[in-house]
Amino acid sequence: MxxxxxxxxxxxxxxxxxxxxxxxxxxxxxxxxxxGSAVASPPLKPMSVQQWHVAEYTFVSDVNYAAPFTDVEVTATFTHSSDGQVISRPAFWDGGKKWKVRFAPTELGEWTFVTSSSDTTNAGLHHRQGVIQVSPNTSTEDIYQHGFLQVADSGRDLSYDDGVPLLLSG
Structure with missing residues (x-):
């Protein structure tokens, strides 16, 4: 009763x-x-990089996963501040509790990013935020002057991102 x-x-x-x-x-x-909303990690330190060069961030997981390749997925989504271009890059496990993401910006100016993790309770990997300032490159190498290689509009040749054809000398 x-x-x-x-x-x-x-x-x-x-x-x-x-x-x-x-x-x-x-x-x-x-x-x-x-x-994953209870604990917010502070924004990461801003980074400066030249266009087409690699920016690399390291994240430290709050969890030591037994099988990191299958237990968790981490993605960083980069957004250009002026034109809104979005590029997503997967992070990769770098041993222990370390995860890394690499990104080569295609546009000058400011890029922001935010990570997402399949383990939303892991504040070391989920919802991390950062800013990358991108300046013109000073390298004389073609890939840093014209961008990544892609299939040309003809469908038979390769060109750089800006449309300049790849010329192979041989």
């Missing part, structure tokens, strides 16, 4: 309210932790 609260007086009612409040707090905190 259920116990009536009023039968135990004001102290019993106060204890019941405290128990109910504590239960509600546990539910809220548990839901925040399950979505």
């Amino acid at each position: 259920p116990t009536r609260l009023h039968a135990h007086g004001p102290r019993a009612r106060a204890r019941w309210r405290l128990t109910a409040l504590a239960s509600a707090i546990v539910v809220v905190v548990s839901s925040l932790l399950s979505t």
Whole structure:
């Protein structure tokens, strides 16, 4: 038979309210932790890199995964501030708790990025944010002057990102 609260007086009612409040707090905190929203990592230090050169970020996981290749996936999504171009790059496991992502910016200016992890509770990998400032490159090598190789519009040749054909000498 259920116990009536009023039968135990004001102290019993106060204890019941405290128990109910504590239960509600546990539910809220548990839901925040399950979505990864409870702990926000600070933004990463801004980086400067020349166009077409590689920017590399290292993230330290909060968890030491037994099988990192299958237990978690991490992706960084880079967005150019002026034209909105979006490029996603997978992060890779670099041993222990280290994960890395590499990105070679295709446009000058500012790029922002945010990571997403299949383990949303891992604040070391999930929802990390950063900024990359991209300046013109000073290299004389073609790949740094014209960009990545791609199939030319003809479908038979290769060209650089800016359309300059790749000329093979032989």
